[in-house]
Amino acid sequence: MNFGDTVILHAVDQALLAVMIVVIMFGMGAGLTLADFRAVFRRRRLVAIGFVSQFGFMPLLAFGLAHVLSLEPYLAIALILIGTLPGGSTSNMFTYFARGNVALSISMTTASTLAALVMIPLLLNLYTPYFVKQIGVELENGPEFVIPTANILVSLLLVLVPVAAGMILRHRSRGWAKAAEDTAGFMAMIVILFLISTTMIRHHALVAATPPSVFLAAITLGLFGFGFGYHASYFLGAPPMDQRAISLETGIQNGPVAFAILLLTFPDAAVVNPMLWMTILYSTFIVCSSSIVTLCLRKRGQFDAEVAKNTVVHRRLFGPDYTTRYPDGFLPARIRKDPAQGAFKDG
Amino acid sequence: MLSSDIQSVAGIFRQSAERFGDLPAFATRLRGGRWQPLSFRDLYERGRALAVGLMELGLRKGDAVGIISDNRVEWILAEAGIQLCGGVSTPRGTDVTDADLAYMLEHAEIQVCLVESPRELERVDSLADQLPRLKHVVLLSGEVDGVLSLAELELNGRERLAERESELEERLASMTSDDLFTLIYTSGTTGKPKGVMLTHSNMLSQIRNVPLELTCTDRVLSILPIWHVFERMFEMYTLSRGVCSYYTSARTLGQDLLDVEPTFMGSAPRLWESLHDRILEGVRQAHPMRRLLFKMARFLARRHHASMAFLRSEIPQKPRGPRICIWTRKGVHLVRVSLLLPFYGFFNASVLEAVRQKAGGSLKATISGGGALPSHIDEFFTTLGIQVLEGYGLTETSPVLAVRVSGKRVRGTVGPVIPNTECRIVDMESNRVVWPDPEHPEQGCDQRGEIQVRGPQVMKGYRRDPELTHTVLSEDGWFRTGDLGCVTWNGCLKILGRAKSTIVLSNGENVEPEPIEARLTQCLHIDRVYLCGQDRRHLTALVVPDLQVFRSDQPDIHSLSDLAEDEQARRLILKEIKHVQAQSGDPRFARVQAISLLSSPFTVGEELTNLQKMKRHVIEKKYAEQIRLLYQSSAEVPS
Known part of the structure; x- marks a missing residue:
């Protein structure tokens, strides 16, 4: 597809986006404590499942989709970049609504954000060479295209600066940190909705010109992510509440990080435009699909969440060794062996 | 679900022991944030021992037994004992005045009275000369020389259980649903206390008809006075459903809400008023940014709920005007809901959730009864996302007559009348039935008058007072509540005040x-x-x-x-x-x-x-x- 002279993001949009990235990442940091980092190790088994879904499956899926749908190289590279992204604070909110394990979601976000420093450059170098070569063939005599690994690393570090600042605020004042977290979420939502609606309206011609395969890739990446996270964690023995958290964490990627990387490392408009377009499409569809998935999971999860909560409260009040014995047939098979039922301690 | 062959409250204790066994039925606070559970099975087994203990004291079937105590786990054990030997529990809280206490014990012809502590024992002793019939006093807690304690009563019963078991079974088998379950003396607002006689079928009908759906995974915080009929009914309901009740008190409520994280609560309006004040005070002390966020959250939530209420026809007044106007208004509300939804959703998850955590965080809904819930409190908790279901009833009606249910959560009303209960509005002056009007079923809404009801929950009468009974209970079973009310266009009952307080x-x-x-x-x-x-x-x-x-x-x-x-x-x-x-x-x-x-x-x-x-x-x-x-x-x- 041909972008011509289209300017995907005007200077104003870029500024807005930059502010949003800083605010979102700051808000994310404001919700984190050192205890969350420690909790990662306590839940290492589940976090590992999430890790495999996020950094094992998602990039592979992105790579596969790009191949099968024969995406243009820049779009393909953007898709793979999205696939390698860590989770963001959005997934924590959706997990809350889906009655998933929010603490686990936070742990996974924490772990994946740190791991991303290593994993993103590594995975990009693993999956993109094929498409980079394609660009080389197309350009023939033009300047050589390479994935600027060092720049990506720098932009990732830059993105982590507001996160660290948020954590410091959280350390200083809990009340302000909570306010910052909520304000950030609220502002981010307004900016996201604004950016999506304005770009979609402004570039309706581009929407029409985008081949269906690109839409398909943008939609399926998230949806397959949800499905894989949900079922893979089930086969690996994760209880329902954690299943829901892992599912959402896998499917929802930290979009702002992608924008940050793109804007900071690819100055060439011809390169960055298709990549931005892919990211915008993904962001648009993920907002819708994750809302729907969350609603489904929420409905399905009500009973499980109540059972788990009851067990937690019983153990807290009656002693850690208390076992809640429900009447025969009260618990459905899917949660009878759930660790949250008292079979073994919170893992 | 209660099986249909159960004829008495005693049957509930037995059925729950069989069904729910080791699950906790009641829990009381110990020290250091720990609680002591009492399982359904233990409750039943200990209740049986107590029943034999009471039989040993000479308690016959149908005898009234006094319980002077506030909320504590011994209360429910005592109740189990009394019910399992066919007695009629006659409870009152420790705040009862001496005059009322003496009147009640004498009027109910009580021979065995259980008292909470040595303090109540002293009071009963000091009234001894007015109570010639009283033979035995049992202490629920504490120890006094020469006075039987509940533990001793249980021990005595356990020793004789094997011997008298068949007698106990016979007694229970001979109970009919028309036998008395309890006598509740209400000080009411006028004159001498009245002894309201409630039968087993009164109580069982409530458990079967009250539109609640609680299960084994629910936790209920018990805060209302335990002898109050609503709390009694609610405890019997939770018992029949395998729900665990946690005893709390006004002093520890704040902490208990956080510890127990109740999913449901029965309560009086005053509780919500104080919780409302406490939450607002917390907001007032927060820094400006948080206050602003809270304000925005309330702003959005209020509009969201108002639109939803309109779309669901859950507003007290019928929308007027031609149909096209109403549909246009519905359209506008629909647009408003969809535009606000993402923002409301966000604020609901972040800001309002943080506030809800102060009320335990797991509350699915709560029932408020025993007085009108001020509309601003009602609205406040609705916007917070805590459903306060207002209900209506009297001691004489065991008590629930109406309660808001899902789909009929009309603010300012007490919801539709519960199943198997008839209701009519009678004009105070002309004595004419203004609602329902059999000839014009569409009419009669919003017409005010006295609320009269007929149903399986209406009491048998006032003890030893047929004259008074006659003034409120007609030959054909209609009970005059003495409350003014009307029925709204969507079938909800609205209480307008006491007929007499006008x-x-x-x-x-x-x-x-x-x-x-x-x-x-x-x-x-x-x-x-x-x-x-x-x-x-x-x-x-x-x-x-x-x-x-x-x-x-x-x-x-x-x-x-x-x-x-x-x-x-x-x-x-x-x-x-x-x-x-x-x-x-x-x-x-x-x-x-x-x-x-x-x-x-x-x-x-x-x-x-x-x-x-x-x-x-x-x-x-x-x-x-x-x-x-x-x-x-x-x-x-x-x-």
């Missing part, structure tokens, strides 16, 4: 004091307000000022009596009252013209019932002089 001014105008009082209580400087004006030219009010608020501005004020003399405070409050009344558009005759500040607060047992309702006749009598002076001085003021 103030008739000398010019013939009628004023319902309760709704006005509820609105005035919202004023910042007012704690309680009582309207008077029966047979007078205009309304006046007795006000208990909110000492806390005054003190935060003027630290030199130490007590209510300081305030009572303060002319400035009186003016300030009167101004507030006038402002509120003008804003809410009360008619001129229903406006307060003068007020008098009281020098002491209203207290439970004196001016207030246990459910914090004002005893109007007591207040009228106690402050007669002050009211007279108030009218004398306000007569000089042109109204």
Whole structure:
């Protein structure tokens, strides 16, 4: 597809986006404590499942989709970049609504954000060479295209600066940190909705010109992510509440990080435009699909969440060794062996 | 679900023991945040031992047994014992006055009385000369030489259980659903306590008909006085469903909400008022950013819920105008909901959730009964996302008559009448049934009159008082509630006040004091307000000022009596009252013209019932002089 002279993001949009990235990442940091980092190790088994879904499956899926749908190289590279992204604070909110394990979601976000420093450059170098070569063939005599690994690393570090600042605020004042977290979420939502609606309206011609395969890739990446996270964690023995958290964490990627990387490392408009377009499409569809998935999971999860909560409260009040014995047939098979039922301690 | 062959409350204890076994039925707080559970099986087994123990004391089937105690786990054990040997429990809280206590024990012909602690034992002992029939007193907690304790009673029973088991079984088998389950003495608002006789079928019908869906995974915090009929019914309900009840108290409520994270609660309006105040106080002390976020969250939530209520036809007034207008309005609300939804969703998850955590965080809904829930409190909790289901009932109706249910959560009403219960609205003067009108089923909505009901929950009568029974209970089973109400267009019952508390001014105008009082209580400087004006030219009010608020501005004020003399405070409050009344558009005759500040607060047992309702006749009598002076001085003021 041909972008011509289209300017995907005007200077104003870029500024807005930059502010949003800083605010979102700051808000994310404001919700984190050192205890969350420690909790990662306590839940290492589940976090590992999430890790495999996020950094094992998602990039592979992105790579596969790009191949099968024969995406243009820049779009393909953007898709793979999205696939390698860590989770963001959005997934924590959706997990809350889906009655998933929010603490686990936070742990996974924490772990994946740190791991991303290593994993993103590594995975990009693993999956993109094929498409980079394609660009080389197309350009023939033009300047050589390479994935600027060092720049990506720098932009990732830059993105982590507001996160660290948020954590410091959280350390200083809990009340302000909570306010910052909520304000950030609220502002981010307004900016996201604004950016999506304005770009979609402004570039309706581009929407029409985008081949269906690109839409398909943008939609399926998230949806397959949800499905894989949900079922893979089930086969690996994760209880329902954690299943829901892992599912959402896998499917929802930290979009702002992608924008940050793109804007900071690819100055060439011809390169960055298709990549931005892919990211915008993904962001648009993920907002819708994750809302729907969350609603489904929420409905399905009500009973499980109540059972788990009851067990937690019983153990807290009656002693850690208390076992809640429900009447025969009260618990459905899917949660009878759930660790949250008292079979073994919170893992 | 209760199996259909159960004939008595004793059957509930047995069925639950079989069904729920080791699950906790009740729990009480120990020290250090730990709680002690009592399983369904233990409750039943210990209840059986106690039943034999009571039989050993000579208790016959159908004998009344007194329980003078506040909420504690021994209470429910005692109740199990009494029910399992066919006795009739006759409970009261420890705040009962000596006169009422003596009257109740004598009137119910009680031979065995269980008391909470040595303190209550002393009181009963001091009344001994008025109680010739009383033979045995059992202590629920503590130890006094020569007095049987509950533990000893249980031990005695356990030893003899094998021997008398068949007798126990026979007794239970011979029980019919028409036998008495309990006698509840209500101090009511007038005169001598009345002994309300409730049968097993009264209670069982409630458990079967109350539209609640709780299961083994629910946790209920028990805060209402345990002898109060709503709490009794609710405990029987939770028992039959395998729900665990956690006993709390007003003192530890804040912490218990956080510890237990209840999913459901039965409560009185006062609890929600204090929770409302506490939450708002917390918000007021937060820094400006948080306050702003909370305001935005409320703003969005209020609009979201208002639109949803309109779309679901859950508004008290029928929307007027041609159909096209109504559909247009629905369309506008639909658009508003969808536009606000992402933002409301976000604020709901972040800001409102943080506030909800203070109320335990797991509350699915709560039921409020025993008095009208002020509409601003109602609205506040709805916007927070905590459903406060207002219900309506009387001791005489075991108690639930109506309750808001999903799909009929019409604010300002107490919801539709529960299944298997008939209701009619009878005009007070003409005695004509204004709703339902058999010839015009569409008509009669919003017509006010006395609420009368007929159903399986209506009491057998007042003990040893057929005359009084006759005045409220007609031959064909209609019970006169004495409450004014109407039925809204969407079939919900709306309570408009006590039929008897209506103030008739000398010019013939009628004023319902309760709704006005509820609105005035919202004023910042007012704690309680009582309207008077029966047979007078205009309304006046007795006000208990909110000492806390005054003190935060003027630290030199130490007590209510300081305030009572303060002319400035009186003016300030009167101004507030006038402002509120003008804003809410009360008619001129229903406006307060003068007020008098009281020098002491209203207290439970004196001016207030246990459910914090004002005893109007007591207040009228106690402050007669002050009211007279108030009218004398306000007569000089042109109204």
